[in-house]
Amino acid sequence: MPDEPYADYLLTYFTGEDHAGGEQVRFAVSRGGDPLRWDTLAGGDAVLTSELGTGGARDPFLVRRPSGDGFYLVATDLHIHRSQDWMACQRTGSRSLVVWESPDLVTWSEPWLAEVAPPTAGNVWAPEVTWHEETSSYAVYWASMLYPADDPEHEGVSYNRMLIARTTDFREFTPAQVWVDPGHSVIDSTVIEHDGTYYRFSKDEREAPTPGLDGKSVLLERSDDLLSTGWEYVTGAIGMSTDPELGIRQGEGPTVTKALDRERWYLFIDEYGMRGYIPFETDDLDTGTWTKSPGAELPVDPRHGSIVPITAAERARLVEAYAV
Structure with missing residues (x-):
């Protein structure tokens, strides 16, 4: 934790594959600590760019060091605008993360690629990070889509599982283990901890609408053990509605943050192919009941990213460096 209290938020995001520069990292800062109202930095241009690997950096996720004195940002090494082939990128795509490091959110290292998935994997999508106190x-x-060892060309049928590994420096990682595998494709997991319980939001990739299934939407699970493979299902189809005033038609890329001044949580779900991020809120994570937040003012075309609380000094430094 930093010495100062948190007063605002930083949103990291990308804007999509419709144009060449959309798959790079953009920043916005909240107004007065309100996670529903944002000021775009750098004129909406990318703040961090990667030409490594595929040449793209999607799904950026920012994590503060537990000591409070620095940050890591990880992203998907994927450039769909260049390749235009989603399936090929899951069979023989990048098995690495794009990583940056910063002491202050304005001075950034050169990016590096960190290989985290085994050769049996076809891709590494939407990496996220949680500090695990028990293992420091x-x-x-x-x-990742996983393929048998005797299918080195990854030509068979597969689906995405969530994998997990641990690191202390984002250069060396423990061997990846399967973390989520319900027998069908699940992607985009994000986690928040509250009072010793972890809450995990993920995208169910099954087709929708399918009776009895929560397809192409976000579900919620909970566990008291972050590394466990046996999480309790809470609810599914979060925010789904045929009425755009009440919710979304499809969702992925969830990110969640807590209010700075109360027991309230905000869940941003990417209504992909439509409006981008749409915020929802709840005062009780355990009920699984979320309502669409009114009056949100977001950047243009915000897609799958992360929201991190920052201090007033950090916000001022970001605004000075990148301008609102």
């Missing part, structure tokens, strides 16, 4: 390491998790 970062738990890093992402989605």
Whole structure:
């Protein structure tokens, strides 16, 4: 934790594959600590760019060091605008993360690629990070399609599981383990901890609408053990509605943050192919009941990213460096 109290938020995001520069990292800062109202930095241009690997950096996730004195940002090494082939990128795509390091959110290292998935994986999508106090390491998790060892060309049928590994420096990682595998494709997991319980939001990739299934939408599970493979299901189809005033038609890329001044949580779900991030809120994580937040003012085309609380000094430094 930093010495100062948190006063605002930083949103990291990308804007999509419709144009060449959309799959790079953008920043916005909240107004007065309100997670529903944002000021875009750098004129909406990318703040961090990667030409490594595929040349893209999607799904950026920012994590503060537990000491409070620095940050890591990880992203998907994927450039769909360049390749235009989603399936090929899951069979023989990048098995690495794009990583940056910063002491202050404005001075950034050169990016590096960190290989985290085994050769049996076809991709590494939407990496996220949670500090794991019990092992004094970062738990890093992402989605990968896995193929048998006797299918080195990855030509068979597969689906995305969530994998997990641990690291202390984002250069050396423990061997990846399967973390989520319900027998069908699940991607985009994100986690928040509250009072010793972890709450995990993920995208169910099954087709929708399917009677009895929560397809193409976000579900919630909970556990008192971050590394466990046996999480309790809470609810599914979060925010789904045919009425755009009440919710979304499809969702992925969830990110969640807590209010700075009360017991309230905000869940941003990417209504992909439509409006991008749409916020929802609840005063009780255990009920699984979320309502669409009114009057949100977000950046243009915000897609799958992360929201991190920051101090007033950190916000001022970001605004000075990148301008609102």
